[in-house]
Amino acid sequence: MRAGPLVVVGDTLLDVDLQGTSERLAPNAPVPVVDLAAERPRPGGAGLAAGQAARLASAREVVLVTALADTDDPDALTLLDLLEGQGVRVVRLALTGRTVRKTRLMTYGRPLVRVDRGDGRLHGRTGLPDAAAEAVREAGAVLVSDYGRGVAAHPVLRALLEVLPAEAPVVWDPHPRGAVPVRGARLVTPNRQEARVLAATAPTARPGGYAQAATDAAALRSRWRAAGVGVTLGEHGVLLSTGDQPPVLVPAPHVPGQPDTCGAGDCFAAAAAVSLAEGALLTEAVEQGVHHASVFVTGAPAGRRENVPADDPWELVRRARLQGGTVVATGGCFDLLHPGHISLLHQAARLGDLLVVCLNSDASVRALKGPGRPVMGQRDRIRVLSALGCVDAVMAFDEETPMALLERLRPDLWVKGGDYGPMELPEAPLVRRHGGQVLLLPYLEGRSTTHLVRRAHAAGGEHA
Numbered sequence: 001m002r003a004g005p006l007v008v009v010g011d012t013l014l015d016v017d018l019q020g021t022s023e024r025l026a027p028n029a030p031v032p033v034v035d036l037a038a039e040r041p042r043p044g045g046a047g048l049a050a051g052q053a054a055r056l057a058s059a060r061e062v063v064l065v066t067a068l069a070d071t072d073d074p075d076a077l078t079l080l081d082l083l084e085g086q087g088v089r090v091v092r093l094a095l096t097g098r099t100v101r102k103t104r105l106m107t108y109g110r111p112l113v114r115v116d117r118g119d120g121r122l123h124g125r126t127g128l129p130d131a132a133a134e135a136v137r138e139a140g141a142v143l144v145s146d147y148g149r150g151v152a153a154h155p156v157l158r159a160l161l162e163v164l165p166a167e168a169p170v171v172w173d174p175h176p177r178g179a180v181p182v183r184g185a186r187l188v189t190p191n192r193q194e195a196r197v198l199a200a201t202a203p204t205a206r207p208g209g210y211a212q213a214a215t216d217a218a219a220l221r222s223r224w225r226a227a228g229v230g231v232t233l234g235e236h237g238v239l240l241s242t243g244d245q246p247p248v249l250v251p252a253p254h255v256p257g258q259p260d261t262c263g264a265g266d267c268f269a270a271a272a273a274v275s276l277a278e279g280a281l282l283t284e285a286v287e288q289g290v291h292h293a294s295v296f297v298t299g300a301p302a303g304r305r306e307n308v309p310a311d312d313p314w315e316l317v318r319r320a321r322l323q324g325g326t327v328v329a330t331g332g333c334f335d336l337l338h339p340g341h342i343s344l345l346h347q348a349a350r351l352g353d354l355l356v357v358c359l360n361s362d363a364s365v366r367a368l369k370g371p372g373r374p375v376m377g378q379r380d381r382i383r384v385l386s387a388l389g390c391v392d393a394v395m396a397f398d399e400e401t402p403m404a405l406l407e408r409l410r411p412d413l414w415v416k417g418g419d420y421g422p423m424e425l426p427e428a429p430l431v432r433r434h435g436g437q438v439l440l441l442p443y444l445e446g447r448s449t450t451h452l453v454r455r456a457h458a459a460g461g462e463h464a
Contacts, residue, residue, distance in 0.1 A: 001279035002167035004138045005061040005089075006053050008270075009161075010046030010145030010152055010173075011122075012066040014075045015262075016103045017042075022112070034107055043082050044102060046145035048263050049173070051086040052270035053143065056292065060277065063135045064088050067095040067122045067151055075099035075118070091132045093151065094123035100149070109260060122150030128157065136160045141277035142170045143269055148177035158182055171273040172226075173265065174198065183225045186276055187285065189269045191232045195220060209326075210239060210249065210351070210413060211437040217241035228282045230272070230289075232265055236351070239439075240286050246428065248283055248418055249439045250290045251350040259297045268293040283418065287442055313393030316354060317409065326352030329411035331402045333360045334381055335374040340417065342388075347441045348415045349390035356393045356409065357385050358402040367400050403427055410434040418442050 017040040022032040043051055050064040064083060068090070069076040076099050083090050100118035104111045133156070136142065142161060146152035152175075161170055161182045169186035176197045181188050190198060192213055199216035206212065213231045218241045221229040230240045237251040272289035280288065320327055328351045334341055349355040359381060365374040374381070382394045397405045406414070406427055414431040418440045428438045 001277070002140045002165065004140035004168070005063045005135060006057050006273060006277055007063045007065060007135050007139040007142045008046050008050040008053060008088075008145060009065045009136070009142060009157060010049070011100075011147035011149040012047035012050075012064070012068065012079060013044035013100045013102060013147065014079055015042050015044035015048070016040065016101060017106050018103060019106045022107045032107070032112070034105060034112065041078055041082065043079055043086075044263070045147045045266070046151070047079060047083055047088075049143055049145045049266040049270045050083065050088045052267045052292070052296070053274055054087045056271055056274045057277065060140060060274075062088050063091060063139075065091045065093065065132045065135060065151070065157070067093040067120065067149070069095045069097070069099045069120060073099050075101050091129060091135055093129065093132065093154075095120045096123040097121060104262075110258065111260070111262075120149065122154065125150070125154050126156075128154065132157070133160060136164070139164065139168050141168055141273050143273040144170065144172045144181070145266060145269065146173060146175045146178035148175040153179035169273070169276040171269055171276065173269040181224045181226060185224065185226045186228065187272055187282060188220065188224060188226045188229045189232060189238075189265070189272065189289075190220070190229070191265055192234070195229075195231045199223075206412075206435070209437070210236075210439065211435075213239045214241060214247045214437060214439075217247060218243065228286075230286050232268060234261065234264075237290055238268070238286050240283065242282060246425070246438045246440050248286075248442065249347075249351065249415070250283070250286050250442060251347045252290055253294050253298075254350055261297050264293045264297050267296040283442060313356065313395055316393050317356065320354040323353075325354055326412045327354050327356065327409070328352040328413045328415060329356045329358055329406070329409060330415045331358035331360075333365045333369065333374060334385060335365060335369075335376055337381075337384055344415075344417050344441055345385075345388060346390050348413075349392075351413055351415065351439070354392045355390060356395060356411065357391055358405050358409070359385065359394050359396045360400075360402075361396045361398045363398050364400055401426060403430060406430055411436050413437055413439055415439045415441050 019038045020034040020036040022034045024033050026033050046066050050062055054062040097119040100120050103115045105113045144152050172181035172185045172188045174190050195216040199219045201215050201219050204211045217229040217231045221241050221243055228240055228242045230238045232238050240248045268289040271292035272285040275285035275288040328348050330348050362378045385391050385394050431438055
């Protein structure tokens with residue numbers, strides 16, 4: 001962790017929401033008439049990211065290095081006032097053209113139409129104000145918010161970013177028409193569509209699925225020599241590729257209805273940058289980013305789905321497949337269900353349409369854990385798991401690994417807790433051979449059945 005400001009570098013836009021209601025059509029054309037009730041301007045692009053960073057990093061100065069029009073441009077003045085009010089220090093670069101303004105006409109919380117104006121781009125790519133160079137050199141972390149309008153391509157800025165020490169992580173939010181991230185960025189955050197365009201890899205069997213995102217993320221991470229690439233997947237969360245293990249997927253909370261997601265990607269990148277600036281690991285930073293982006297969109301994380309059990313788990317799988325659903329599977333002993341199990345299961349359930357738990361039978365648990373296990377018998381473990389609303393089906397197996405069961409089940413996703421490394425997943429080649437994807441989910445540290453059993457034995461010894 002390095003002292004210094006959190007510096008946001010990139011293109012700033014002005015977003016304006018015109019909010020109103022519509023209850024009738026125009027008499028001379030079949031178009032809705034909107035009665036305006038409010039006008040809400042806010043910084044967009046790098047400006048939005050800087051404002052979110054300032055809100056989250058209360059103990060660290062936030063500096064925005066961006067191109068803004070001259071003060072005779074009213075939209076530029078509006079941006080300066082808004083950013084100053086959010087506690088952001090702005091270092092201005094010269095802009096050619098007018099401020100880019102994106103205006104959305106909103107009715108009942110949903111956009112009806114968007115109108116864009118302004119052609120502003122960075123003016124020149126040679127000189128750099130001393131204040132901008134000083135801010136980057138002293139940065140505790142840098143977030144590059146590239147909207148393809150020239151700031152991220154400034155050669156002097158890029159040269160400064162490439163020589164920052166490792167303690168000053170660089171987060172890069174790319175754009176298909178923007179600059180290539182500098183080598184060694186700690187985290188690059190394209191969305192699914194951007195990753196597809198930028199990676200240009202061959203389509204997988206399910207082009208819109210997690211396997212495609214994993215393929216694209218791995219290709220981009222290698223190409224850009226980044227520590228991690230986190231592909232944002234909207235309501236499905238973020239898939240993080242670090243290259244040394246299967247990708248980690250951090251799911252987003254389920255949100256009912258159709259929330260307004262405009263700006264969620266900027267909020268995710270800002271929160272991740274703040275977290276990395278404070279010394280967090282990549283997975284921790286991505287989790288924080290997903291959490292704050294969810295709060296930005298909804299105001300609070302949303303709840304869970306409901307489940308309708310069935311007697312025949314294979315029939316549930318068959319129905320899900322007929323409807324084109326995604327079958328998610330996870331496995332384990334689940335002996336003495338604890339918060340780590342619950343977290344894993346709830347996250348896994350949000351990844352698809354059906355969650356199947358592959359459960360080690362009593363004989364399988366004894367072979368793995370020893371004669372004193374399981375603490376709970378197979379029938380009771382099935383009953384407890386089946387009672388969880390996030391679990392759709394439980395299938396027991398007698399072998400030490402679920403290989404035979406997975407050969408028949410062929411899940412679209414096989415997920416395990418993040419404490420597993422790539423060499424500890426012998427079932428991964430089998431899953432991939434049938435077109436499935438292996439994912440790791442964040443693991444709650446310090447929660448394990450073995451730890452609980454040891455504590456129980458220790459407590460029993462104290463009272464004997």
